[in-house]
Amino acid sequence: MTGPGEFKPATVVAIVERDGGRCALCGRSLSLRAQTRGWEWSVHHREDRGAGGVKRARKGREQPRAYLALAANGVLLCGSGTAGCHGEVTRNEVPARLGFRVPRIGIRRPVDVPLKHYVHGWVLLDNNGGWTPVEEPDAEEIAA
Numbered sequence: 001m002t003g004p005g006e007f008k009p010a011t012v013v014a015i016v017e018r019d020g021g022r023c024a025l026c027g028r029s030l031s032l033r034a035q036t037r038g039w040e041w042s043v044h045h046r047e048d049r050g051a052g053g054v055k056r057a058r059k060g061r062e063q064p065r066a067y068l069a070l071a072a073n074g075v076l077l078c079g080s081g082t083a084g085c086h087g088e089v090t091r092n093e094v095p096a097r098l099g100f101r102v103p104r105i106g107i108r109r110p111v112d113v114p115l116k117h118y119v120h121g122w123v124l125l126d127n128n129g130g131w132t133p134v135e136e137p138d139a140e141e142i143a144a
């Protein structure tokens, strides 16, 4: 069982493969077989699930935010929600322009927001575990 917005095991596998088994921010190679050995790793939600998460959708009004559990919303990072790069991203210590966090109140969803990926460079992630290279966004695009 996975809760609302949680990545399914198959999605985690797709994300880990897409990210080359490395932290998408610092590039550290992660020991993926055992989280207790080597560097700890976790899959970060770019758009966070928030309180209530996908359950809040109202019938006929808002679509459930099912995309929160899809590949474009996940990146492999070293550490946990409090340590390593995952901790830095969670604490907002990583520049917003790098695309590791997608604001819930914005009009753009994770598939629309360019990410500076350590392995792949500037990309748009898709929900099938793929990516498309893009130009580095300029400051005006990021502010929009």
Ligand SMILES: [Zn+2]
Binding pocket: 023, 024, 025, 026, 027, 028, 077, 078, 084, 085, 086
């Ligand atoms: Zn890292």
